[in-house]
Amino acid sequence: MNSKGFIRKTKQRELILSVLRSTKSHPTADWIYQEVRKEMPNISLGTVYRNLKTLTEMGEILELSYGSTYSRFDGNSEYHYHFVCEQCGRVYDLGLPVNDVINGQIAEEYGVSVSRHRLEFYGTCKACLALSEEELTAVK
Amino acid sequence: MNSKGFIRKTKQRELILSVLRSTKSHPTADWIYQEVRKEMPNISLGTVYRNLKTLTEMGEILELSYGSTYSRFDGNSEYHYHFVCEQCGRVYDLGLPVNDVINGQIAEEYGVSVSRHRLEFYGTCKACLALSEEELTAVK
DNA sequence: ATAAATGCAAAGCATTTGCAACCAT
DNA sequence: ATGGTTGCAAATGCTTTGCATTTAT
Numbered sequence: 001m002n003s004k005g006f007i008r009k010t011k012q013r014e015l016i017l018s019v020l021r022s023t024k025s026h027p028t029a030d031w032i033y034q035e036v037r038k039e040m041p042n043i044s045l046g047t048v049y050r051n052l053k054t055l056t057e058m059g060e061i062l063e064l065s066y067g068s069t070y071s072r073f074d075g076n077s078e079y080h081y082h083f084v085c086e087q088c089g090r091v092y093d094l095g096l097p098v099n100d101v102i103n104g105q106i107a108e109e110y111g112v113s114v115s116r117h118r119l120e121f122y123g124t125c126k127a128c129l130a131l132s133e134e135e136l137t138a139v140k
Numbered sequence: 141m142n143s144k145g146f147i148r149k150t151k152q153r154e155l156i157l158s159v160l161r162s163t164k165s166h167p168t169a170d171w172i173y174q175e176v177r178k179e180m181p182n183i184s185l186g187t188v189y190r191n192l193k194t195l196t197e198m199g200e201i202l203e204l205s206y207g208s209t210y211s212r213f214d215g216n217s218e219y220h221y222h223f224v225c226e227q228c229g230r231v232y233d234l235g236l237p238v239n240d241v242i243n244g245q246i247a248e249e250y251g252v253s254v255s256r257h258r259l260e261f262y263g264t265c266k267a268c269l270a271l272s273e274e275e276l277t278a279v280k
Numbered sequence: 281a282t283a284a285a286t287g288c289a290a291a292g293c294a295t296t297t298g299c300a301a302c303c304a305t
Numbered sequence: 306a307t308g309g310t311t312g313c314a315a316a317t318g319c320t321t322t323g324c325a326t327t328t329a330t
Contacts, residue, residue, distance in 0.1 A: 006305090006308095006309080007309080008303085008304050008305070008308090008309055008310070009304075009305095010303085010304075010309090010310065010311080012310080012311075013310090028294090029294080029295080030294085042311095042312070043311085043312080044311070044312045044313065044314095045294095045295090045312095046295090046296075046297080046311080046312070046313075046314090047310080047311055047312070049294090049295060049296070050296090050297095050310080050311085051310095053296095065205060065206070066205070067205055069293085069294075069320090070293085070294055070295085071294085071295090083246065083250065083252060083254075085252075086255070092250075094246070094250070096246075096249075103261065103263075106223065106234070106236075106261050107263070109236075110223065110232075110234070110266070111266050111269075112223060112225075112263055112264060112265050112266055112269070113263045113264040113269060114223075114261050114262070114263040115226070115262055115263045115264075116261075116262050116263075117259060117260060117261040117262065118259070118260055118262070119257060119258070119259045120257060120258055121243065121246050121254050121256075121257040122254070122255055122256050122257065122258075123243075123247070123252055123253045123254035123255045123256075124252060124253040124255075125252050126250070126251050126252055129251075129252070129253060146283095146284080146330085147284080147285095148283090148284055148285065148328080148329050148330070149329075149330095150284090150285060150286080150328085150329075152285080152286075153285090168319090169319080169320080170319085182286095182287070183286085183287080184286070184287045184288065184289095185287095185288095185320090186286080186287070186288075186289090186320090186321075186322080187285080187286055187287070189319090189320060189321070190285080190286085190321090190322095191285090193320095193321095194285095209294095209295090209318080209319075210318085210319055210320085211319085211320090281330100282329105282330090283328100283329095283330095284327105284328085284329080284330095285326105285327080285328075285329085286325105286326080286327065286328085287324105287325100287326085287327095288323105288324095288325100288326105289322100289323095289324100290321105290322085290323085290324105291320105291321080291322070291323090292319105292320080292321070292322085293318105293319095293320090293321095294317105294318095294319095295316105295317080295318090295319105296315105296316080296317070296318095297314100297315085297316070297317085298313105298314095298315085298316090299312105299313095299314100300311105300312100300313100301310105301311080301312085301313105302309105302310080302311070302312095303308105303309090303310075303311090304307105304308100304309080304310090305306100305307090305308100305309095
């Protein structure tokens with residue numbers, strides 16, 4: 001890719017970025033691939049992966065990893081906290097402000113240098129809570 | 141494994157657990173495998189993976205995932221925060237208390253149910269900071 | 281006796297990579 | 306023209322799984 005050189009603008013990367021920017025969900029590489037194919041049927045999965053990596057390095061998007069199976073990507077590159085639904089797997093953005101003061105506290109307490117932190121909450125989302133209520137009602 | 145049935149005690153699982161309990165590092169499945177082989181040369185990687193999964197489900201250990209490539213395991217099953225060194229990849233336990241109050245706040249604010257959260261700090265650890273200082277000195 | 285657990289090897293699956301052709305600068 | 310980028314397919318690497326055999330209860 002680009003070890004020291006510059007980065008060219010390509011249709012593929014632009015499309016990938018616009019797809020990612022146009023959704024509030026936090027899609028997987030494959031979802032993005034499927035979506036991008038609708039406009040550019042010949043694009044390859046490898047290109048999607050390469051560009052997601054490039055975009056992440058460029059600071060345009062965020063790569064999220066929950067569990068060890070696959071990554072999700074976030075078109076919003078400003079770090080924020082997430083809520084992960086353990087039932088349906090959906091990932092939601094949280095509005096609460098990122099507490100950066102805490103980084104300094106950790107740095108001081110442990111003699112390390114802290115660049116960032118990540119925080120996620122896990123549980124059941126509104127939609128899934130509603131579903132399980134329905135089920136309860138149905139059983140009644 | 142055990143869908144509804146009981147769980148048998150096996151030499152393999154006991155050894156895996158004791159290896160994991162005897163280290164403060166947060167080893168990968170493969171590291172554990174190599175370690176366990178020293179005492180039980182015929183054990184298979186599959187067995188290690190199966191038991192790590194079982195032990196996780198039993199609540200005896202913690203499975204950690206940083207990045208999307210592979211899992212690390214923690215012999216300390218009581219949840220705690222971690223510090224991940226971006227230079228050497230080592231994972232350190234943090235002593236600060238887990239703030240469980242915040243779960244309820246998120247639940248209330250977003251109308252979701254929250255079971256847990258995870259928090260990790262990223263940066264450079266003491267050892268790596270010392271190393272880069274050495275390099276600086278050497279260059280001088 | 282019986283079903284859980286093991287060892288082995290094959291399969292799975294997300295992601296990466298080598299390479300020739302292509303295209304942005 | 307130059308070298309970053311792509312499409313394609315093969316390869317990687319961690320993890321899971323099917324199956325015959327072993328072993329704990």
